[in-house]
Amino acid sequence: MDTPTGARALADTAALLADPTRAAICLALLDGRAWTAGELARRAGVAAPTATGHLNRLAGAGLLTEERQGRHRYLRLAGPAAAELVETLAQFADRDAPAPPARSLRTARQQGELARARTCYDHLAGALGVAVTDAMTTRGLLDHRNGLALTTAGADWLGATGITVRPGRRPAVRPCLDFTERRPHLAGAVGAALCRHAVDAGWVVPRPDSRAVRVTAAGREALRGLLGLEWSCD
Template structure:
């Protein structure tokens, strides 16, 4: 019996991430930024030609997008759907603390930073993301009675806070199960806009070479004023 086309396509997609090198590349790109081919090769601990072969396959399948600037080739996940696929598979496989060296003091510290506050592709995650989501729900800005939804009050709150949600076919709000908190955090277009605004306003700042972020003093004030959240920054 011939295998249905849909089944073959599903198998082909699954095979892309069945290779440890390609999986490592995609997990690294969950930080939402574009990496050079050389950076991804070093991260995956493979030679540049080997990385190029894997990257070409991921780009060809539509999982990654590339952009060239001069001699550099930058790569990123192709979009929210690709990020959600990788994140969901990581959660299903019990991957926690992506990019953390298990068993080392540095790994323990990095794992704690990721659990406290990080980005999940383009939205806030970890204890910070869950805390923001639950505070918005408690204030009636989100409604979780029939799946997470933005309320009219939430739309007004976003506008008042200066958070601009860009147009597009992406779902406005989506609940993403947090792999460390085991509770949902806010994803979708609203989650992405809120994260982008927090970074632009200096409420959070990225930690080097990590998906972890740190809440700044300005961010502590914003959380308190806008959501009634008391957040103490960790050094």
């Protein structure tokens, strides 16, 4: 066969996400938390045996990692590379989606919280994520002229603020299309470090039952002092 060896490997990887049920599972796990097998089955709308098969396949391929605790099986995305793979696919699939319907006033409260501030795997998203990205651009920490880039001033700011970026192969900054705002927010190694620091420093508190986060008083103070960003709590 002429088929290059890499083609089979690429196809096998793509096949992992080429099923609506497995795609739904991975999208759910994009919140960065660990879900049980049953939760994922219900979320994806399939029976338990079906979910078991899919989860075995995803974990076996290294896209998910699992952890057994008693009668529960907890699953999460295997790492940033896995999350970025899912995100890349989702963004390409979504690239020419229609503009979001104008925000309706009857939008549920939970929905509003999600749109205002949430996590997207390991970085901040929603109106908060976009506002932070904009503020960093305004203060010269990010530069959009040549594509999204972290400036030297941005690297210094990170050090001065005490935000430490974990080493790795990831790009420092990466635009991630915000599903509610339809504008890019900050992802990549710096986006992850910023989000981690915000949680550790008590600037934001993740809601236990959703990917929404709540900005604390200390968080508003930090956003104002470090980025000149006024975050209203309404």
